[in-house]
Amino acid sequence: MLLTAQTNAISLKAKLFRGFSDPSRLSILECLLDGPRNVSEIVAATDLSQPNASNHLACLRDCGLVTAAQEGRYVYYRLSDDRVANLLTLADEVLAEVARGVYECTRVSQT
Amino acid sequence: MLLTAQTNAISLKAKLFRGFSDPSRLSILECLLDGPRNVSEIVAATDLSQPNASNHLACLRDCGLVTAAQEGRYVYYRLSDDRVANLLTLADEVLAEVARGVYECTRVSQT
DNA sequence: ATATTATATAATTATATACTGATATGTTTA
DNA sequence: TAAACATATCAGTATATAATTATATAATAT
Numbered sequence: 001m002l003l004t005a006q007t008n009a010i011s012l013k014a015k016l017f018r019g020f021s022d023p024s025r026l027s028i029l030e031c032l033l034d035g036p037r038n039v040s041e042i043v044a045a046t047d048l049s050q051p052n053a054s055n056h057l058a059c060l061r062d063c064g065l066v067t068a069a070q071e072g073r074y075v076y077y078r079l080s081d082d083r084v085a086n087l088l089t090l091a092d093e094v095l096a097e098v099a100r101g102v103y104e105c106t107r108v109s110q111t
Numbered sequence: 112m113l114l115t116a117q118t119n120a121i122s123l124k125a126k127l128f129r130g131f132s133d134p135s136r137l138s139i140l141e142c143l144l145d146g147p148r149n150v151s152e153i154v155a156a157t158d159l160s161q162p163n164a165s166n167h168l169a170c171l172r173d174c175g176l177v178t179a180a181q182e183g184r185y186v187y188y189r190l191s192d193d194r195v196a197n198l199l200t201l202a203d204e205v206l207a208e209v210a211r212g213v214y215e216c217t218r219v220s221q222t
Numbered sequence: 223a224t225a226t227t228a229t230a231t232a233a234t235t236a237t238a239t240a241c242t243g244a245t246a247t248g249t250t251t252a
Numbered sequence: 253t254a255a256a257c258a259t260a261t262c263a264g265t266a267t268a269t270a271a272t273t274a275t276a277t278a279a280t281a282t
Contacts (some may be wrong), residue, residue: 007134010134010137010138010141011134012206013131013137013199013202013203013206014131014132014133014134014137016202016205016206016209017128017131017132017137017202018132020124020125020128020131020132021125021128021129021131021132022125023118023121023122023125026121026124026125026128027121030121064205064206064209065205080205080208080209081205081208081209083201083204083205083208084205086201087198087201087202087205088124090194090197090198090201091124091127091128091198092124093194094127094175094176094191094192094194094195094198095123095124095127095175097191097192097194098127098175098191098192
């Protein structure tokens with residue numbers, strides 16, 4: 001049962017990370033860093049088609065990264081938690097570190 | 112050109128997150144939280160087949176989440192940066208928050 | 223009531239991804 | 253030198269995923 005619990009925890013976590021693992025969804029999340037946006041604003045900011053943006057927003061809601069609030073005919077999406085923003089920032093730091101490692105590696109190999 | 116730079120940054124970030132977005136790779140990363148491991152140790156800890164573990168390790172190296180160091184016939188893998196561990200921890204916190212939101216939502220809807 | 227706007231959903235298609243089994247390559251041991 | 257061990261790679265297959273087009277649904281304006 002413990003193995004099952006661990007397995008489920010890992011599956012849930014993988015699902016959460018899958019939310020971040022597509023360029024379209026990432027661009028939506030980064031658009032929301034500046035605050036809540038409706039679908040048309042997200043479409044304009046990301047250059048995605050409206051059905052494509054809607055599909056990805058459904059996926060992001062499903063894995064818990066965004067929440068939706070309807071105001072009349074507009075649906076406003078926002079990041080579900082400040083730590084979603086933290087994950088994006090941390091990823092940038094890891095990427096910078098990885099890029100630095102690759103650069104240093106390149107210099108050493110030229111010696 | 113700025114648009115291209117942003118697009119590339121987003122693609123790289125998506126690729127980094129793709130490293131986390133599969134249960135097999137996640138279980139490998141979590142195994143490495145305790146320190147460097149060789150392939151056989153990882154295979155034992157994760158119950159993956161050896162070629163499968165090897166494929167995923169190649170993917171994790173490729174997106175910069177782990178580094179490899181050969182010592183004789185053994186290749187030792189480790190997390191490339193402490194922030195990789197931080198990403199895993201932060202994801203747990205987001206998941207806990209999401210789960211709490213879902214639980215509260217369930218209670219409200221039973222009213 | 224109808225038209226317009228905003229958004230979600232369905233069906234289809236193309237592409238990407240994950241696993242297995244077989245096998246290749248490199249290191250150590252006998 | 254050959255066998256054993258550790259690991260990487262390849263080919264094939266099955267499944268998952270992303271985008272598009274068409275369309276449905278809901279809210280607002282006329």
